[in-house]
Amino acid sequence: MTGTKRINLALQGGGAHGAFTWGVLDRLLQERDIEIAAISGTSAGALNGAALKAGWAEAGREGARVLLDRVWHQVGAVHDLRLTGWIAQALPPVGVINTWMERMMPVSPADMAALVTSPYDYGPLYRNPLEPVVRSLNFSRVCAHDGPELHIAATNVRSGKIRVFSGEELSCEVILASACLPTLFQAVEIEDPRTGEVEAFWDGGYTGNPALFPLFHADLPDDIMVVNINPMRREDVPTRAQDIQNRINEISFNSSLLRELRAIHFVKELIAEGRMERGTMKDVLIHMVADDDLMNSLSVTSKQTPTPYLLHTLKEAGRRSCEGFLARHKGDLGARATVNLQEMFG
Numbered sequence: 001m002t003g004t005k006r007i008n009l010a011l012q013g014g015g016a017h018g019a020f021t022w023g024v025l026d027r028l029l030q031e032r033d034i035e036i037a038a039i040s041g042t043s044a045g046a047l048n049g050a051a052l053k054a055g056w057a058e059a060g061r062e063g064a065r066v067l068l069d070r071v072w073h074q075v076g077a078v079h080d081l082r083l084t085g086w087i088a089q090a091l092p093p094v095g096v097i098n099t100w101m102e103r104m105m106p107v108s109p110a111d112m113a114a115l116v117t118s119p120y121d122y123g124p125l126y127r128n129p130l131e132p133v134v135r136s137l138n139f140s141r142v143c144a145h146d147g148p149e150l151h152i153a154a155t156n157v158r159s160g161k162i163r164v165f166s167g168e169e170l171s172c173e174v175i176l177a178s179a180c181l182p183t184l185f186q187a188v189e190i191e192d193p194r195t196g197e198v199e200a201f202w203d204g205g206y207t208g209n210p211a212l213f214p215l216f217h218a219d220l221p222d223d224i225m226v227v228n229i230n231p232m233r234r235e236d237v238p239t240r241a242q243d244i245q246n247r248i249n250e251i252s253f254n255s256s257l258l259r260e261l262r263a264i265h266f267v268k269e270l271i272a273e274g275r276m277e278r279g280t281m282k283d284v285l286i287h288m289v290a291d292d293d294l295m296n297s298l299s300v301t302s303k304q305t306p307t308p309y310l311l312h313t314l315k316e317a318g319r320r321s322c323e324g325f326l327a328r329h330k331g332d333l334g335a336r337a338t339v340n341l342q343e344m345f346g
């Protein structure tokens with residue numbers, strides 16, 4: 001297509017807040033002159049990426065939108081103590097839910113349970129409640145060569161290192177591993193075909209949320225659009241126990257992304273100052289789609305409460321944020337970055 005803009009997507013994880021990314025993708029897929037070349041996703045971002053890829057392989061852009069809708073409606077139908085909490089279904093919507101639950105319970109049910117129980121206490125009855133949702137995907141399409149490249153990050157429990165799965169390595173277990181919070185779910189064991197060893201994996205957010213380096217390959221476009229669902233900044237210093245824990249969670253799950261953005265900034269400075277020859281390393285153009293005002297009104301509690309209302313609200317917020325980005329910056333794609341890394345790290 002003449003004038004097509006090729007971009008890569010980097011999709012953060014964040015539990016139920018990943019429905020924001022669903023909305024961003026839903027709107028982005030309507031732009032026929034924007035081609036998604038590659039996707040790097042973690043946790044909920046991995047689920048979004050896999051649904052987009054499988055839907056695209058089946059029926060193009062509209063197939064991707066339909067499958068994303070189906071997957072998130074399935075997530076909204078999951079009712080499990082580890083995801084929704086015993087009280088979630090009886091509460092009013094979004095911000096009210098979040099504030100009310102935090103005031104009534106200074107520690108979330110999941111946090112309280114994690115202090116005295118282990119996911120291994122479930123024994124043979126254990127099953128990740130998201131498994132049926134993930135297993136409903138057609139993995140021959142998720143692994144297909146057609147459509148965007150897909151890269152999914154998980155954290156190796158023993159080594160503490162990131163492991164990025166791609167191509168034919170992708171499976172239901174890989175997505176569950178990428179979304180495996182260790183206080184909620186048992187580690188996911190996957191045999192590494194390169195070594196023959198069975199390795200245990202936890203949430204990819206600890207080491208890459210999302211991983212940007214798979215998108216640096218020379219044959220991929222320079223533009224990386226990060227869909228950010230963990231607020232980078234909160235103005236108020238937390239003082240309540242749950243607010244402190246929430247901010248620790250956000251900082252932890254943003255740290256790997258910030259490290260990679262700082263490295264990109266360093267390379268761009270070297271290129272700009274002539275200390276590195278152009279073409280030696282990729283001059284990446286970073287863009288971000290986010291709604292920090294909305295995400296600042298939520299917390300880690302709502303990440304574990306995928307009520308239909310919350311998911312719908314987040315989807316619509318994602319669509320609006322993407323619409324706003326396209327109105328301001330579509331012309332910048334392929335030409336210049338829209339995130340000022342000098343201001344972020346200078």
